[in-house]
Amino acid sequence: MGVISKLPVVLERMPMGTVVATSLEKVLNEGRASSLWYLLFGTACCAIEMMCTGASRYDFDRFGMFFRASPRQADLMFVAGTITHKMAPRVKLLYEQMAEPRYVIAMGGCACNGGPFHYDTYAVLKGVDKVIPVDVYLPGCPPRPESLLEACLKLQQKIKKQKLGEWSSDIRG
Numbered sequence: 001m002g003v004i005s006k007l008p009v010v011l012e013r014m015p016m017g018t019v020v021a022t023s024l025e026k027v028l029n030e031g032r033a034s035s036l037w038y039l040l041f042g043t044a045c046c047a048i049e050m051m052c053t054g055a056s057r058y059d060f061d062r063f064g065m066f067f068r069a070s071p072r073q074a075d076l077m078f079v080a081g082t083i084t085h086k087m088a089p090r091v092k093l094l095y096e097q098m099a100e101p102r103y104v105i106a107m108g109g110c111a112c113n114g115g116p117f118h119y120d121t122y123a124v125l126k127g128v129d130k131v132i133p134v135d136v137y138l139p140g141c142p143p144r145p146e147s148l149l150e151a152c153l154k155l156q157q158k159i160k161k162q163k164l165g166e167w168s169s170d171i172r173g
């Protein structure tokens, strides 16, 4: 019962033993939440904290998270850093090349709303959600690795509640 008791399933006791009854949706969501492959992509100082989180001290790997160098093999994008208007179309293109269903964590003030550049520059996008949908917003300048891990756990919770019909990024908006 050790492993089975942790699964988000309905257990039914039958005369000859235990039967696990679940839905395809729950199995797929559990698998997807536990194997997020993220695009290694950073545009400014927040990326240093993201790289730190992937290294051995904080260790993304224990959540089943691995970085991919190609967007076609990734389903999670950390937008870690300042996004300029010049960079924004490239961010959108990379997002569109990712495998669906795909997710975005806006890491740091710059990605959330322009951060320290919100008022004083015309060159910075006031939040990456102006060009791509964001699933989790993580404020901070920069957020520490512990906060990024917390954001990933929040995303996992969100994925586990997803319905099959919501898998398309277009539907999630």
Ligand code: SF4
Pocket (backbone or CB within 6 Å): 044, 045, 046, 047, 080, 081, 082, 107, 108, 109, 110, 111, 115, 116, 140, 141, 142, 143
């Ligand atoms: S939020 Fe702060 S640390 Fe992160 S990219 Fe912007 S200026 Fe750099």
